[in-house]
Amino acid sequence: MNAEIIAVGSEILLGQITNSNARFLSNHLAELGINVYYHTVVGDNADRLKDAIEIAENRADLIIFTGGLGPTKDDLTKETIARHLSTTLEMDSEALESIQAYFKKAKRVMTDNNKKQALVLKDSEVLVNHHGMAPGMLYKTEGHVFMLLPGPPKEMEPMFQFEGKPKLARLLNKEDVILSHVLRFYGIGEAELEDRLQDLLDQQTNPTIAPLASDGEVTLRITAKTDTAEKAWTLIDKSKKEILARVGQYLYGYDDDSLASKTIELLKEQEKTISAAESLTAGLFQSELASVSGASAVLSGGVITYNEEMKISQLGLSAELLAEYGVVSEQTAKAMAEAVRAKFKTDISVSLTGAAGPDAHGDQPAGTVWIGIATEADTQAYQLQLSGMRNTNRLRAVKLALYYVIRTLTDYNARKI
Amino acid sequence: MNAEIIAVGSEILLGQITNSNARFLSNHLAELGINVYYHTVVGDNADRLKDAIEIAENRADLIIFTGGLGPTKDDLTKETIARHLSTTLEMDSEALESIQAYFKKAKRVMTDNNKKQALVLKDSEVLVNHHGMAPGMLYKTEGHVFMLLPGPPKEMEPMFQFEGKPKLARLLNKEDVILSHVLRFYGIGEAELEDRLQDLLDQQTNPTIAPLASDGEVTLRITAKTDTAEKAWTLIDKSKKEILARVGQYLYGYDDDSLASKTIELLKEQEKTISAAESLTAGLFQSELASVSGASAVLSGGVITYNEEMKISQLGLSAELLAEYGVVSEQTAKAMAEAVRAKFKTDISVSLTGAAGPDAHGDQPAGTVWIGIATEADTQAYQLQLSGMRNTNRLRAVKLALYYVIRTLTDYNARKI
Known part of the structure; x- marks a missing residue:
C-alpha cells in the first residue's frame, strides 16, 4: 500500500x-x-x-x-x-x-x-x-x-x-513484515560516517541502511522486509553488528532515544541527580531534560543567571574571577558548574555560558560557548565555536551539553557491541 | 508569478x-x-x-x-x-x-x-x-x-x-504592490473571533482577511494588492480599524511580534526587570524570553526547582505551606513568585507549577497549572486546566504566563485603537 x-x-x-x-x-x-x-x-x-x-x-x-x-x-x-x-x-x-x-x-x-x-x-x-x-x-x-x-x-x-x-x-493485507531499527550517533559528521560504511551502503538490499543528519546528530535506519519478525530481526542484527564494529564509539542510543531521554535513563540507572547553571541557554537545557516524562526523579533543578550580577549574587562567583577571565571562559564555566552542584547537592552538574549571537560578548565572538561539567571526581570544561543563528546556537549548545553528560556517565570505549 | x-x-x-x-x-x-x-x-x-x-x-x-x-x-x-x-x-x-x-x-x-x-x-x-x-x-x-x-x-x-x-x-516584473499586516490576538478562540467579524470576512475582496489559529493564538492577516505602497497601507489601515473596534481588547501585537518579544519590548519600554521560578516548565519560560535577541537587558534569571525539596532549600518556601496546600496550588504559585522576585530583586516575577502529565501530581490531575505573577503592587495567581500532551501543556503554560505578564504590564481596556 x-x-x-x-x-x-x-x-x-x-x-x-x-x-x-x-x-x-x-x-x-x-x-x-x-x-x-x-x-x-x-x-x-x-x-x-x-x-x-x-x-x-x-x-x-x-x-x-x-x-x-x-x-x-x-x-x-x-x-x-x-x-x-x-x-x-x-x-x-x-x-x-x-x-x-x-x-x-x-x-x-x-x-x-x-x-x-x-x-x-x-x-x-x-x-x-x-x-x-x-x-x-x-x-x-x-x-x-x-x-x-x-x-x-x-x-x-x-x-x-x-x-x-x-x-x-x-x-492492510499483512503478508510482509517490515521492521526498522534506528541507530543514533553523535560526534561524527554524516559524510565521515558514510565514508566509513561505504561498502555496506553500496551492497545494501535487504536490510536497507538509510543515513540521516540533523542538528548535529546522525542516524542510520536499518529496515528489513521479510515474512516473519524473527527473520527480520536476524537481518537487522547482522547489519547492526557490522556497523557498530566500525563506528560504535559514536553510538549514543536507538530508535526513539533522544540525547535528553538517554541522559535521564543513564542518571536513573546510576541513581544520580543533576542540576544546571545556565546563562546562554536560559533554562533550555533543563527544559529539554524535563521534556522527558519521569525527569523529576533525577533533575533537581538549577539556576538561571542571565547577567553578571546574578552570577555573583546567586551562584557566589567572585567578581575578580569574572573580571579576570570574562563571563564566557573556561574558568567561569567551571566555577558555575561547581557552584550549582554544591547549591543543589547533586551528583553531576552542567553549566552553559556563551555568546548566542547575533552580537559578540565582550571579546568573545558570537557562537563562542563554554560548557562545564562537575562531578564528585572532577570538573571539565569544553569549548565550542558555533556558526549558526542565535536560537540554533542555543539548541546546539544544549545538545552538546547533553552529549558531554552522556560521555561523562558512560565509558564509550568500553561499550559492549 | x-x-x-x-x-x-x-x-x-x-x-x-x-x-x-x-x-x-x-x-x-x-x-x-x-x-x-x-x-x-x-x-x-x-x-x-x-x-x-x-x-x-x-x-x-x-x-x-x-x-x-x-x-x-x-x-x-x-x-x-x-x-x-x-x-x-x-x-x-x-x-x-x-x-x-x-x-x-x-x-x-x-x-x-x-x-x-x-x-x-x-x-x-x-x-x-x-x-x-x-x-x-x-x-x-x-x-x-x-x-x-x-x-x-x-x-x-x-x-x-x-x-x-x-x-x-x-x-519579478513589479507591477503590483502586495502588502500584508498581521494582527495577533490571545485569549479569544478562532470561531468566536470569526463570528464577531463574520460580515467583514464575508465582504472581503481587497484587502483580504485571513484568520489562523495555532497554540492558543489567533492571527488575522490583512493583505492588500494595489499599485502603490501608500494605497495598500490605506486599505489595510481601514480594515484594521474596523477589526480592532470589535476585538481590539484581545490584540497583543503585530507582524513578527511573539508573546515573548512583546513581553521583552514592554519590559524595556518600562525599564523593568523580570525573573522566574519554574517547576512544571523547568526553564522553558525563561528560555522563551531569551530566544529574543536583547533579552539580557531585562531578564535577570531565575530558579528551577523541580522537586519539593528544592522549593524549600532554594526558594525558602515553608514545608508547612507545601504540606497544607500542595505543590500545585494557588498558595505555592504565589509564594514561589514572591520568593524569586525578592531573591533576584526584579520588578516583576513569574512562577509556574503544575502537573504536565501524563501522570497526576498528588490529587491534582494532569494538566492542572498555577501561574503566579508578583509585582511591587501585588501578587496574582491564575489557574489553568490544560488537556494536551505533556510538552504541549508545558508550552501552553509558558504562552499563558507570557500573556499574563503582558496583561500585567499593560491596561488592555485602555488600549488606544
Whole structure:
C-alpha cells in the first residue's frame, strides 16, 4: 500500500505554520509498512484541491488529508472530496452532541458555524475527536482509501493514533513484515560516517541502511522486509553488528532515544541527580531534560543567571574571577558548574555560558560557548565555536551539553557491541 | 508569478524530519508577492522526482527545490534536473575551493564523495553556500525558473535570504504592490473571533482577511494588492480599524511580534526587570524570553526547582505551606513568585507549577497549572486546566504566563485603537 499525505491550508503555503502533521503521519505509516511517496500541501481553494486529489489518485492507494475540517468558510476539504466522489455530506448526531458537550465544558457559547463541523461523508466511518470538535473520517472507494483528519496536531495526533492507525492496520493485507531499527550517533559528521560504511551502503538490499543528519546528530535506519519478525530481526542484527564494529564509539542510543531521554535513563540507572547553571541557554537545557516524562526523579533543578550580577549574587562567583577571565571562559564555566552542584547537592552538574549571537560578548565572538561539567571526581570544561543563528546556537549548545553528560556517565570505549 | 516548493528527501517521507524549509521559503515568497500554490515532498528516487518536476512545470512558473545536493549517493536532485532539462553538470571551481577551505577550517579530512557537491548545472547562476558545502543554483528555461537550495536549514536559510531572494526580486516584473499586516490576538478562540467579524470576512475582496489559529493564538492577516505602497497601507489601515473596534481588547501585537518579544519590548519600554521560578516548565519560560535577541537587558534569571525539596532549600518556601496546600496550588504559585522576585530583586516575577502529565501530581490531575505573577503592587495567581500532551501543556503554560505578564504590564481596556 502506497500513501500520499495532503495537507490543506493556505496558512501553510503562506509560511505561517509548518506542516508538522506530515511528519507525524509518515512516522506512523512507516511503522505500518506503508510507503509514503509524496507529501502535498494545497491551499484553501476548491479547484486546486480537486487537482491535487486527482494527481494523488493516480499515484497512491491511500490518501490522507489533514486540515480544512473546521467551522469557517475556508474549510472545504470534505465538501470538495464529496463533490469529487459524487457523494453527499450528512449530519452525524454523535459528532454534533460531542461538539455541544465541548462548548458546554469550555463554558463558551456555540456559534452556528460550529455545527458545520458535524457534517461527515455519507457512508464513511467516523473517527471521534476527543481533543476538539471536527470528527475525522475513513472512506473507501473501489480503488482508494481516503482518510480525513483535522489540522490542529493536538486533535489529529491522538485521533490518528487511537482510531485511524488501528483501522489502517486492519485494512492492510499483512503478508510482509517490515521492521526498522534506528541507530543514533553523535560526534561524527554524516559524510565521515558514510565514508566509513561505504561498502555496506553500496551492497545494501535487504536490510536497507538509510543515513540521516540533523542538528548535529546522525542516524542510520536499518529496515528489513521479510515474512516473519524473527527473520527480520536476524537481518537487522547482522547489519547492526557490522556497523557498530566500525563506528560504535559514536553510538549514543536507538530508535526513539533522544540525547535528553538517554541522559535521564543513564542518571536513573546510576541513581544520580543533576542540576544546571545556565546563562546562554536560559533554562533550555533543563527544559529539554524535563521534556522527558519521569525527569523529576533525577533533575533537581538549577539556576538561571542571565547577567553578571546574578552570577555573583546567586551562584557566589567572585567578581575578580569574572573580571579576570570574562563571563564566557573556561574558568567561569567551571566555577558555575561547581557552584550549582554544591547549591543543589547533586551528583553531576552542567553549566552553559556563551555568546548566542547575533552580537559578540565582550571579546568573545558570537557562537563562542563554554560548557562545564562537575562531578564528585572532577570538573571539565569544553569549548565550542558555533556558526549558526542565535536560537540554533542555543539548541546546539544544549545538545552538546547533553552529549558531554552522556560521555561523562558512560565509558564509550568500553561499550559492549 | 506562481511558485511550487519541492523538498527532496526520503527522510521527510519517513517522518524523521519536518519540512521546515517550505515554511521559511513560503514566508519569504509571500513577502515578494509570489503566490505559492503547492508544496511537494518527494523521496530520493529519480523517477518519482522526475514525475514531480513534470507536474510542477504544469502549474508553477518558479520551482524551488530543497535538499538532495549533498555528497551521498542518495543525493540526486541536480542530476535528475539536468537529465530532465537535457543539460549537463560541470565542476564549479569556486565551489570546490570553498569546500576544500571548509574542511580545512573544520580540521576534518575531505573524502572523495564531497567533490560531487561542487558540480553545478551548466549555465546556472551559482548561489554561494557560506554555512556548508553544497552550492545552490538558479537556472532559467524559457517558461520556468528553477532554484536549487541545500536541505539543511542553517545552510538554506541564509543562502536564500542573501542570494536567492534578491535574485528573485530582480526577476519579478513589479507591477503590483502586495502588502500584508498581521494582527495577533490571545485569549479569544478562532470561531468566536470569526463570528464577531463574520460580515467583514464575508465582504472581503481587497484587502483580504485571513484568520489562523495555532497554540492558543489567533492571527488575522490583512493583505492588500494595489499599485502603490501608500494605497495598500490605506486599505489595510481601514480594515484594521474596523477589526480592532470589535476585538481590539484581545490584540497583543503585530507582524513578527511573539508573546515573548512583546513581553521583552514592554519590559524595556518600562525599564523593568523580570525573573522566574519554574517547576512544571523547568526553564522553558525563561528560555522563551531569551530566544529574543536583547533579552539580557531585562531578564535577570531565575530558579528551577523541580522537586519539593528544592522549593524549600532554594526558594525558602515553608514545608508547612507545601504540606497544607500542595505543590500545585494557588498558595505555592504565589509564594514561589514572591520568593524569586525578592531573591533576584526584579520588578516583576513569574512562577509556574503544575502537573504536565501524563501522570497526576498528588490529587491534582494532569494538566492542572498555577501561574503566579508578583509585582511591587501585588501578587496574582491564575489557574489553568490544560488537556494536551505533556510538552504541549508545558508550552501552553509558558504562552499563558507570557500573556499574563503582558496583561500585567499593560491596561488592555485602555488600549488606544
